[in-house]
Amino acid sequence: MRTTLEKVLKNLLYSFVLSGLLSGCASTSPETDPLKKVLSSNDIRIRKVMDDPSLHEVQIRFTRINRDNDSVRFEDYDFGVDSQQYFYPASTVKFPIAVLAMEKINRNKYLNLDTRFYVEGDSVETTFGREITKIFAISDNNANNRLLEFLGQDAINAGFRKKNIGPARISHRLSVPEADEVTTRPLVIYLNDSTTTLLPNSVNSSPKPLNLEGIKKGKGYYEGDSLIEGSFDFSRKNYYPVTSQHGVLKRIIFPEMYAEKERFDLSPVQRSFLLNAMEVVPREVGYSTEEYYDSYGKFFIYGDSKEPIPAHISIYNKVGYAYGTLTDCAYIK
Template structure:
């Protein structure tokens, strides 16, 4: 082997070792990358510290999504804390989010109807437009408005569409605010014009199948018909919309261009603008009494524990849920004045006595302060990155 060949082989070996070293250093650098959510949850804020002493007790799950803009493109960076789609939490009114979106989408496929079409449920006296019901869903989380939209869609159509878009796992099985095992929707009476109505046919849906995941049995007792049963409360047949599905839903609505065509909702620009405006509306701007419904009534992050008004330069596009001691919020939050934007989805159970349906939940003492403080801490972190 001549000297030139030896030098070439030595150079190749040196380059190979350099590449290996760079690769290892890159891996070490990536492994040492700080998790901002971990730092945020180490906050000295008493509302956060109280829950973080035992997050398992409160069944906390959190996904914080940083929105990274590179040129004209958007990229997401998710940071998770205890997020697990196989560990159940009751989604409460967050299920109204996909129902509202899918109602708009379905209206876009019907020549004879639009969101301003008025309608009512057979046997009911409440008459609204689809647009009014969608606004009610987001502004004050109105159960009846949601249920009317569910009658319009049917559970099977909701679940099939979410699955086809990749918003999963998810399962909508029942109405909200009252119990009903009826799998058939109630007919809608729809106004085609001021004097002409048409009645829809009932939609027969499949009955729900018990969920086979963890934590569907909760607590040590529950009330039913004013009687206390000392046994865990079974959520196995109830709605199911985990953090991953909620986060995926929000991303598709706010940044549809980041998804392939078959993963997007079929909303035209006008529909999408209406949806986003409905998602960020606060009760007083929707015509509700600001004393009864403060700005933070359905905006848990940042403002859920205060009566302060939300400044105009901050917009919170979100959907909350609160029932059975579980508080959940899924939000896209922007501050145009300071260039802040992020997504946050979190859930917490506050039911210290382990009894369900007794209305003894620590929403104000623990749940809302935690979610509000969490939102403020994430906002502050984002602000410091500017």
């Protein structure tokens, strides 16, 4: 376990946020804080960050999973974790959006993962299952945005509160014009090959500015082709801190550890589909390895390599990378 954790951090400790569950057996040897031990390493790749961790805004939560027969016990170790210290979550928000979309599908007897649909004004006809697969395999922004149109921002944020996830706020789509439009677009749903129905749009609440530390970042940014001098204001952007990311992941991997009202309402088939989508690498679902190598969406352990990930390593995760922040929330076994 210590060797694996050290390899993870040596490969990835640059300027980012980490959240990880590492599976193992119950330890018989006492150990105080494995994360602290690794971060005190003299390895130059760790030292150049740890000599000034505030500069890199490092936040790490490492959970060791101790198994003893049928029982599971978690040991959490944190470094710099602070939900009041803002970082841009980027594509990590696609994970809860995918899960909440599956919940909504589960509540509608006419929908399933194979149901075909398209967003009004969109030229792509697809299925819910296909979009969820794309979210995890290649972190597809359009797939995420289609599911956001299906859910609406208010329903997503209500889902966080209902499951007692912790602080989080989804306010916008990703990498499209008018990303923060509060009115979603209708979906055309295929009930069968010849019958469609219209899922109407929803009008959502305008996001209130976040009052968090580090909400303004940088010295300048581009707006179109123009360079704007001054810090970028993230106060109306998405917000999904380490503690909440960790909570969503644990509810998917270990639902039995939570009260029923705090679990996601997924059928066994849906959960199996989701876990498979989280684990697969792009080549396993038909993408070219030249562009989408195994570690394209898996930064832990193999993030600095384009070589195939060994078959005996399973990584269930979602990454994010934007505005200078790299994030990975993963369960590794």
